[in-house]
Amino acid sequence: MTRKWGMSLTVALVLSLTAGLGAEPQWQDLFDGKTLDGWVQRNGKAHFAVEDGMIVGTTVLNTPNSFLCTEKHYRDFILEVEFLVEPTMNSGIQIRSHSYPDHNNGRVHGYQVEIDPSSRAWSGGIYDEARRGWLFPLKDMPDAQKAFKQNQWNHYRIEAIGDRIRTWVNGVPAADLVDDMTGSGFIALQVHRSDKAGQKIKWRNIRLKDLSGANPPALKALIVDGQNNHDWKATTPVIRDILEASAVFVQVDVATTPPQGQPMDGFRPDFAAYDVVVANYTGDAWPQATRDAFVTYMENGGGLVVVHAANNAFADWREWNEMIALGGWGGRNEKDGPYVYWKDGKLVRDDSPGAGGSHGQQTEWPVVHRNRDHAVTAGLPDRWLHVKDELYNRLRGPAKNMTLLATARQDTNVGGTDRDEPVMFTVRYGKGRVFHTVLGHATEQMRCVGFAVTLQRGAEWAATGRVTQIDVPADFPTAERTSTRPRFSVDFEALRQYDFGKSRAACAAVEAHVRSLRPEGYLAVEARLLKVLQDPQTPYAGKDFVCRMLRQVGSAACVPVLEPLLRDPKLSHMARYALQDNPAPEAATAMRRALAVVPDDLKIGMLDSLGRRGDDEAVADIARLAGSANESVAQAAVNALGRIGSAQAARALQGMRVSTVPEPLRQDALLMCADQMLANGWRSQAAAIYREMIDSKSTPIRIAAYRGLVMAEPQQAVPRLVGLLRDSNADLQKAAGQFIAQVPGREITLGVARELDRLDAAGQVVLLAALETRADKAAAPFVAALTDSRDAEVRQAAIRALAILGDASHVPLLAQMAAGDDAAAKPAAQSLTRLSGPGVADAMIEMLRGRSAASMRVAVIDVLVDRREEKAVPALLAAARDSDASVRRAAARALGELASPALLEELVGLLVRAESASDRAAFDRAAVRLIARSGTVEPDAVIAALNRADEPVQASLLGLLARIGGPKSLAAVRTRLQSSNTEVKRAAIRALADWPDAAPLDDLLQLARRETDTTNRILALRGYIQLLQLPANRSAAETVASLAQAMEIAPRADEKRVVLSALTKFPCPEALALAESAQQDPALATEAKLAASKIREALSSRSRKATASLNAGSAQAALDGNPDTRWDTGRPMKPGDWFMLDLGMEAKITGLTLDARNSANDFPRGYEVYVSFDGANWGKPVTTGKADNPLTAIRFDQPVRGRFIRIVQTGSHDSWYWSIHELTVHMD
Known part of the structure; x- marks a missing residue:
């Protein structure tokens, strides 16, 4: 039994139009005639240079072949180039070439189109550089050999499309090679190694038409199944799903054989009707007539994909085994061919006796690409992890015309061979192509993204010899992580059941699929959508949705289906929505025809769509409708004319005076025409319309007209803009500011800036903001002059603008204002902070060293901190010794923010030498900030200062040691616990209380118990309680025991309340008991009860x-x-x-x-x-x-x-x- 699905009329129409749908790729210059941008030299040291619009390559002695290579890689293309070569040189043009650091020391390899001026005359032949040698010499092609011109410019045309490479020399056909070893790569110009220095070859007019992904094929595939030792009923739908998900297979049919043991006479698929046959079959032999038909199909250029167990089939069919190259089981042994595997960079053909075919356990294993340049594998990761699958090994067969693409390896402990077994390869059979993959045991293996992508690419290559599906999905497996999908194609059929109120899952899947498509994938999706739209059983909601999708993917093919719907009251809007952006001219024709016959309520939408299309052919029809008695139709017609924007549309609008169309609407449409003319370069026509509009009674129309005039007549821009700035209309003033910000040119900047002092305050504010946005520093002198304006708003606007327009010369001006006490101070400081350019920071630093007023230096210091200018630190250290107290304290603040840890000693020295308490406090704060910023600081400088400092200074130094922490600091602080000076001793206790870890706990406990001074006792006790709450390597119960000691010695209820608060952080039975016991004290009852409640809550909730x-x-x-x-x-x-x-x-x-x-x-x-x-x-x-x-x-x-x-x-x-x-x- 044969199962085939017929091709619908829609699909047939799509297929017939395929050739005309893709946009024709444009020529692009690979060489700009001026530089070698986009090129890189590899291998040898020959000299490449640009001279008089040419690339000139010159030989150098003692260097290997040199290549000037494009940085970009190309897959399918047409390349044209002219060259002039000296008669004694040899050269060539590399195409689809590569250079890998891990291969042959980076030597360039790949196809070379020979340049051979010698008597051999093989120019235009194809040589495989650094690989296989000559692939297409010209020894039997005298016409091609004669085409080369000695000592003259020669022209090459090189076409590389799929697996076919053709060359022409001065218009004469030369090489015509079919080879699939490399599918993409760079283009390179070769200077061959030479024994003579100074020989030259020149190239010019190097241009390329990139065909990669262009005009993708519309292919038909036939899956053959029906018998298999694997679950073909489950796997065939997955294979079909994968192929239909691609951008190139518009029809995938299935031919199913009779069950095993049943007569096969009726199994006669029409192989010739398909571009590729996918074998998902292992079973009974096909009838001889079917075999013969399949052999003929392959010999004449058909395609075959062999999936997994299909290589088990037909062990006794000689032609089949030559097609698949390697197979397994079915009694195969050494008589059927060698066991083939990969070792040391090449295929090993082992003819020793042994059965063909085996596999180990299903495990994950990496697929390793051995030919990363082939069209099927190009761009994919060199290594990717496949899901758990059977890895076929010990496959045997003729292995003729076989190109290995990938291998995989399994250890012997899981049943593998510990050899690199072939898992993907291609085979040539007659004119046909075969892609063979051993991956895909069952559905879960086929859902691996790596399997799916290589199957899609391999099937396209088998069908056409090229691969247009060049994108690599984001979820393609990596070397460390595999990847699967539940399905690959989209269920378009489900749209036939979609209706409002039902699940949108099918719609969402189609939307996501369409969003992900490249344009070359639109064709196949359009065909499937049209089938749904043509089905009379599809609900209105489903058809509505299909029209929305056709707006993105539609072509001329959908017009015959959509045109009748333009007259459908329910679907008209969605049909014209689908046609509105359709690039096919047939779409506009269909809407023009509909415009003449649809009722007024549908005419409105049709007019809008024709306008948005810019359909100049519809102007006459639309202009007539502008006179319609139906006000909505008339206004829609005027809008449409404006959107079309042609000269014809403008003339229609200018001559129009109808009562149903408000004048501002007509003017707005005219402005749209003018804007379109301006965009097309018709400046004078556009300017004429703009001038007509500037006297409009509508301010928005006037603004738009002035904007157009400024763009259309830039030579008149300055007087017009200044005139607008002087206008009493505030909206026009603001608009002028926007225009000034957008119009380019130094002459515009200077022209309007010179008018600054002649404008009123409102105009000045607008212009200053516009100049700030322009960021052209040529305006700076004019802006700076307004920083002393009597108008506060103008003055602040000028100050703000200087942040962008100013430079180092404006630092003193801004600093002086920042030091003031008026409203200008803050914006001036902000502008100083934002000011950029060479020498700005240096100018500020120089002010610190100079004799500027103290207030200015303080302002500059604050700005240096905001700018994070660490280079200012030396000047700040000097300022910290300034005679003015405000400067010293500002410098101290800045040093705290900017100084490095290495400068702690300097800061401590300043602290020790401070002559006033306020200075000492400033340097103390600076040191504290430095320590906090630095994280880890050595205390040596502080300890040394402590040992020589006066007692009033020691309190500050002890506080710094508490910030630093560590054993050294702790030892130094402990020495001051015995001080006879009350303040020093108290500062030492306070330092211990503020310690960053629990190291001084015992010190504080002893002080809390024994200290006679009440204040010191309380300080110590509170410090002890605080440190107990820091992270430490002790249990909660141990911490609570220590808190109980604190509770016991606490002299006041206040400290006991602090203990109760800490208890809640260590929930355990001991904490609860202590809190409950504290409830007996009336002074603590409320706090103790709350603490006990929190502890109980924590103990009752112990889930993570x-x-x-x-x-x-x-x-x-x-x-x-x-x-x-x-x-x-x-x-x-x-x-x-x-x-x-x-x-x-x-x-x-x-x-x-x-x-x-x-x-x-x-x-x-x-x-x-x-x-x-x-x-x-x-x-x-x-x-x-x-x-x-x-x-x-x-x-x-x-x-x-x-x-x-x-x-x-x-x-x-x-x-x-x-x-x-x-x-x-x-x-x-």
Whole structure:
């Protein structure tokens, strides 16, 4: 039984129009005649230069072949070039060529069109550079040999389309090669190595017509199935789905054989009606007549795709085995041909005895492209991971005319051979082409995107010898991660059932598919949409939707179907919507015909569409309708004439005076005509219309007319713009500002800027803003002159404009204003901050060193901080010693923001030497800020200063040591606990209380117990309670025991309340007991009761919870035990992304494991891990590191107690998200 689906009238029409649908590719120059931009030299050191509009290549001694290569690669093209070569030279033009660092030291290889002035005369022949040698010599082509002209300019035409390369020399046909080793690559001009220096070859008029993806074929495929030792009933629909999803297969039919053992006499597919046959068959032999027909089909140029087990078929059919090159099972052995595999960069043909065909376990394995230049594999990753599949090995066969594309390998421990087995290859049989893939055991393997893309490309190549499907899907597998899809094509048939109120799933799928299409894919989609539209059973909603899609993909083919719908009251609007942007002239003709017959309510829409098309042929018909008694029709006609915008449309509008059309509407339409004329370069015609409009009573019309005049007559732009700025109409003034901002040219800048001081204040403000937007610094002197305007608004506008227009010379002016106390000070400081250009920062720094007023220097210092000018630090250090106190303190602030950690000693010195308390406080704040910015700072400079400083200064230095922390700082602070000076001792206690970690806990506890000074005792106790709340390697119970000591020695209720507040951060039975006992104290009862309630709540909720800086709602997926779910950042990872886990209870944590193996590239490029008891006080990271694989194991140097864990991602990647499929916490 044969199953075939007939081709509809719509599809037949589409196929007949295919040749005319694609836009004709245009010639493009590969050489601009001036530079070598877009070219790169490879291999040898011959000299390439541009001389008199030519590329000149000159030989150099002792260097290999040299190539000047295009940076861009080309697939299908026509190349034309002229050259003049010296008679003793040899040269050539490389096409579809490559250079890989990992191959033959980067040597250029690929097809070369020979330039051979020698007596051999093979110019125009094809040589395979650095690979196979001569492919098409001209020894038997005397006409081609005679075509080359010695010592004259010669012309080459080279066509590389699919697997066919043809050349012409001065119009005479030369080579005609069919070869598929390389499908794309760069073009290169060769200077051959030579024993003579100084020989020259010249090239000119190098142009190319890129045909890649142009005019894609409309192909028909036939899948043969019916018997198979695999589930053909399931896999055939997937194969069909994959082919129909491509841009080139407009018809995919299926021919199904009778069941196994049944008579096959009736199985006689019409192979010749198809471009390619896809074999999904292993079973009974075909009838001899069918075999003979298939052999004839292939010998005459047919295409065959062999999928997986189809290479098991027909072991005794000689021609079949030559077509498929390699097969397995069916009794195949060494008598059928060698066992073929890949080793050391070449195919090995092993003739030793052995059965043909076996496979190991189904596992994932990488597909490795061995020919990355072939049309099927070009542009795809060199290596990609296939889903779990059978890997056929030990395949045997004739292996004639076979080109290997890809291999794969499986270890012997899973049944493989540990050899690189062929998994994709092509075969030549007669004039026919074969693509053979061993991938695709079942539906789940066929849904791998790698299988689908290579099947689509391979099928097109088998059908035509070329591949136009050149895009690589974003979800194509990578070397680390495979990729699958549930389906590849779109179910257009489901649109036949779509109606309002039903699911839009089918519509959404079609919309997404259409959005993703390249133009060459429109043809196939249009054909399928038209079948749905022509079905009388398709509901109105379905037809409405199809029309919307045809607006994007429609061609001339859809016009006969849509034209009758233009007269349908329900579908007319959607039909003309579909035709409105259709590039085919037939679409406009159809709408013009409909315009004459449809009722008025449909005429309105038709007029709009014809106007938007710019259909000049419709002007006469539309102009007549402008006089319609129906006001809506008349106005629609006027609008349409404006949109058409031609001279004919403008004349119709100018001569029109009808009562049903308001005058502003007519004028607006005329302006649209003028705008279109201007865009077409018809300046004088456009200007005439604009001048007619500037006296309109409508301000918007006047504005549009003036704008057009400025563009149409730029020589009159300045006086017109100045006139508008002087106009009393504020809207015209503002419009003038917009025009000035947009019109290019230095002469415009100077022309309007010279008028600044002649305008009133309102005009000046508008013009200043426009000059600021223009950003032409030529206006700066005129703008600067207005910075002392008596009008505050003008003055501020001028100051703002100088931020963009000014330069270093304007620094003193702006600084003087920034130092003032009026409304100009703030904008002046802002302009100084924004001011750019050479020497700006240096001018500000020089002001610090000069004798400018103190107020100006303070203003400049503040600006330097806002600009982050670190180069100003030396001048700021000098300013910190200035005689003026305001300058010193401003410099101190700036040093805190800009100084490096190495300058801490300088700052401390300034602090120690400060002569007033206010100065000392300023330098103290600066040092504190520097330490905070720097993170890690050595305390040596501070300790040295502490040891020699006067007692009043020591308090500040002790505070700095508290900011730095560490053992050295702590030891120095402890020495001051014994000071007899009350303030120094108190400063030391305060420093311990502010310590960044828990190191001084014991010191503070002892001070809280023994200190006689009440203030010191309270300071110590509060510090002790505060430090207990910092992250530390102790249990919650241990922390609570320490808080109980604080409660016991607290002298006042206030400190006891602080203890109760801290207890809630360490929920445990001991904390609850302490809070409950405190309820007995009347002074503490309220706070104790609240604390106990919070602790009980925390103890009752111990389930783990997660949140994150991004996608917090899916954070729990990292804890659900399912590796198929995940949390991720939702965008490429950036430093600062974080993930936080609440364990729900205290634990002793030893490490973490972040599992992202199901998103193998989504591991953190860097990380910091923090642990906390309360989720608020984090301290320093427990550990930091970098990950290099998707299973990130993080081990702590020692166990850390806590409840909350925060992972901060510190790396970045342009493409990969940070994902966690599963987070495991390791605990003691």
